[in-house]
Amino acid sequence: MGICSSYESTAVTTAKLILQDGRLKEFSYPVKVSYVLQRVTDPATFICNSDDMDFDGVVDPISGDKELIPGQLYFALPLNRLKRRLQADEMAALAVKASSALMKSASGKCGCEPKQLLDGHTGRTDSSSVALRKAAAEEAATGSGKDGRMDRGGSRRRSREKFSMILSAIPE
Numbered sequence: 001m002g003i004c005s006s007y008e009s010t011a012v013t014t015a016k017l018i019l020q021d022g023r024l025k026e027f028s029y030p031v032k033v034s035y036v037l038q039r040v041t042d043p044a045t046f047i048c049n050s051d052d053m054d055f056d057g058v059v060d061p062i063s064g065d066k067e068l069i070p071g072q073l074y075f076a077l078p079l080n081r082l083k084r085r086l087q088a089d090e091m092a093a094l095a096v097k098a099s100s101a102l103m104k105s106a107s108g109k110c111g112c113e114p115k116q117l118l119d120g121h122t123g124r125t126d127s128s129s130v131a132l133r134k135a136a137a138e139e140a141a142t143g144s145g146k147d148g149r150m151d152r153g154g155s156r157r158r159s160r161e162k163f164s165m166i167l168s169a170i171p172e
Contacts, residue, residue: 015068016102018094019076020045024101027068034064041076048075050098056085073098 014026017036025040033047041047046061050073053059059081068074075094 013070015070015072015074016105017041017047017068017074017076018098018101020078022097022101024105026105028070030067032064033062033066033068036068036076037064042078044079045076046079046082048077049073050075050094053086053091053094055088055091058083059086 012028014028015031017025017027017040019025019041025036027036036047037043037045047068048059048061053075059077061082062068062074075098081090
């Protein structure tokens with residue numbers, strides 16, 4: 001555990017752009033979409049505002065003559081997603097990508113090291129708890145417990161200690 005002292009923020013509100021590779025670009029000055037498309041992103045992309053994205057809604061690009069607005073979150077998406085309905089799994093993937101980019105950007109802003117995520121059940125760090133989550137998911141999918149034997153009712157016997165709820169969250 002560490003101590004992070006507070007300070008008076010002098011941070012400027014920025015327009016945040018999540019690139020296709022998950023990196024975050026911030027603009028503290030007015031910048032036109034056309035400039036961003038030419039200089040910052042891959043030419044085979046378009047820019048859209050996260051506020052305009054809805055489940056099963058069509059993703060519309062922002063016009064090149066518009067400026068990115070400070071305080072808003074934008075995505076650079078490939079042209080093949082242009083005018084296509086956004087599926088729930090695509091929306092979830094974009095939310096995870098944005099959350100990850102924002103966390104990476106925010107870590108270290110107060111002089112603290114980024115916190116290591118711990119699995120609440122085992123106390124293991126994130127990398128080892130991923131393996132634990134995969135193993136639990138496989139066990140749940142196959143229905144096999146430790147011994148895999150069936151009881152008289154035809155259901156698999158599982159020891160209670162093998163069953164544990166593993167929860168995860170997207171930090172904000």
